[in-house]
Amino acid sequence: MSNARPWLDHYPEGIPAEIDLNAYASMAAMLEEAFQRFRDRPAFANFGKQLSYGQIDAYSRQFAGYLTGTLKLGKGDRVAIMLPNVLQYPIALFGALRAGLVVVNTNPMYTARELKHQLEDSGAKAIVVLDNFASTLQQVVAETAVKHIVTTGIGDLLGFPKGPLVNFVLKHVKKMVPAYRLPQAVRFRDALAQGAAHPLPEVQLGHDDIAFLQYTGGTTGVAKGAMLTHANMIANMLQVGAWIGTALKPGEEVAIGALPMYHIFSLTACGMVFVRLGAHTQLITNPRDMPGFVKELKKVPFSILPGVNTLFNGLLNTPEFAGVDFSHLKISLGGGMAVQRSVAERWKRVTGCTLAEAYGLTETSPGVCINPIGLKDYNGSIGLPIPSTNVAIWSEDNQPLPIGEVGELMVQGPQVMRGYWNRADETAKVLGDDGWLHTGDIAKMDASGYVYIVDRKKDMILVSGFNVYPNEVEDTVMQNPGVAEVAAVGVPDEHSGEVVKLFVVRKDPGLTEEALKQFCRDNLTGYKRPKYIEFRDALPKSNVGKILRRELRDEKKAAAGAH
Incomplete structure (x- = not known):
């Protein structure tokens, strides 16, 4: 069998061929473990405010109490989260998962049309939205199934006097909060206070329960909700964790969360893999402000930096970046789009850390292939298939092609989605009964099992x-x-x-x-x-x-x- 999976012979030392999916019954079980194990360690920080795992546990417990006790939402109900990287995001996320709800991650930059489609399609009953984007929600909410709205400002969890000051400046000085009217809305802090009166609901969650409707395909027409189950998310968390974990120490790492957590790459990395590791994640709310981003990097001894090519390129072209201390940086992980050789080579020169390219899709929760973390230099490959993952290159007529031939990249594994929400026809186009997923990417594999993306089919x-x-x-x-x-x-x-x-x-x-x-x-x-x-x-x-x-x-x- 090993010649069908040539990559296994080239795995770095200490990485297993398979993961044990039964390590956790649900994502909620993983969260409980992390909250206990790392109770006093910092979990997330933003704008200088830090919350420990114990505090995130307490707040997310209150939020779960609010969703189920106050709003009477039940297992499987959908809740939309329309937030950038602020402290409220992990609290809402973990609260919803602990309550047995399905999280619908919503891009805050959506237009009213895109937001309406996603809320209608998912049937979300509740939404958590940042004040800055509430006017978009106001335009469409009446045409959706949303009954409950929780609003929040960027400064709401930053404490006094910083929090009120940040909110004031954003609204009145920078004019970044358009006026809106949502009379039925409850403030995030009030929701936490109400939720504190209710116990954490006892929900029986298993591998087959849906954890996320993660919308994808906005660039290929109408957005579809990929149904990602608790098993899918556990699988990818364990797969990626096994791959990068050999280089990391539980409870000691500092990660930079610059990619939005509503995006699948950051969701799995910052929301799952790093939490299970007890890492301290520094949330960057606006990474497009490169000088501000670099200032944040100078404040923390960061050891993990996931990003996309444009992010790495932007940092390299920011004058202050060369003055950052990279002595703690162990892992630079590039995904979401192709990493360019010129960017990777410059990154290595400036930081001393190899930019390891990874590959994934929303439909695969997302990780499929990752380069060995100890890679000496950029190699132009998306890496090797991660544990418990099968990858093959197929011809136009769905026949496996020999090593070195160019065809469509196919994936099979426990991280592959159940299908698209309410779209059996779309699911049938990409997912076979045998569990093989069509990625729509054109690739080839070499004799060692390294995969090279040649391009997107449609581009x-x-x-x-x-x-x-x-x-x-x-x-x-x-x-x-x-x-x-x-x-x-x-x-x-x-x-x-x-x-x-x-x-x-x-x-x-x-x-x-x-x-x-x-x-x-x-x-x-x-x-x-x-x-x-x-x-x-x-x-x-x-x-x-x-x-x-x-x-x-x-x-x-x-x-x-x-x-």
Whole structure:
């Protein structure tokens, strides 16, 4: 069997081939263990305010009491959480899970249309929302099943005088809180106070119960809710924990939570893996404020930093970053989008820590492959399949391909979702009865089991019958020192069907179109070279900073239709 799973022969020392899914009956059981074991250790910190595991235990217990005792929500009811990385997030998250509810993570940046779709589709009965985004909720709440609203301000748990001051500045000075009217809403602190009167509900939770409806596919049409069960989340927590745990000491690590916890990568890492480890997670509410982010990094001896390529690239391009103390940094984990070689190599030079690329999907809770943490240098691979995970490369007609061949990446394992919420047809398109999930990514595997993503199926550009993969073009262009960010998309062309167009944000204002085209001529074969280059001040990005090629493509189509 081992030749079907060649990666097992190349596992780093101490990493098991399989995990024991029965280690925990539910996510709630894992939380109880962490709260007891690390009671006096710091759990989460934000804006200088720190909460211990014991405090998070008490607050989340109160919130669970509020949801079940006051609101009378029952096991399996959905509760939406529309918060950025603030202390209220883990409290609401853990409270809902301990109450046996299903968490619907909601991107605070959603438009009214997107929010309405998600609340309607999930059937959420309650929502926790930050004041800054409550006006969006006000526009649609009447058309949804939401009966209960809990509102909160960024400063609400920061104590006196800091909390009221932060709330005042955001509202009246920075004007970041649009006026809203939700007369039925209860404040977060009041909800905790009411919940304190009720005991923690005794809910029987098992592996098959749904823990999350995690919405995905906003970039591929209408968003669908991936049903992630307690077993899915436990599995991925144990898989990732086994993979990175050999380098970490329980109760001693400091993690940086800069990616939003409503996103699956950060949810599993900061909300599950790091909690089980008893890590102290520093929540960064607005990582887009790079100078402010770097200031935070200077205050803590951080040892784990998960991020996406744009985040690492942004930090490297922030002048103060080189002055940060990296002596404690053990793990830099890149996921969510492809890590670019130029960024990874610069990261290693500046921090002394290898940027280990990982790969996952919302549908796989999310981890599938991770590079060995002790990797000496960036290798262009997404790594090896993690414990208890099967990976294969399939042809168009669903046949397994030999090592080295390019095809669709397929995944099977205990972290694979049950399916899409109320969408049997969509589920059937990606998930077979045999448990193999179609990722929609084009990849190849080498003889050692390392997997290489060639590209997203739907982003591929077809030039005169040749496949052009945007990742490769972008990686190459990023090696030009005058380029800060780049996206490559296909645009229609009457001669070759499609040609490559680049959207570029300059690092060097003097970089010209001709100079960049010459660079591409020197580094890319004819059909891969861009025919068009457009310089921009910024590129459209998703909530975690993934560059949205689709938006750039749609823009082009709309413009073409207008002529």
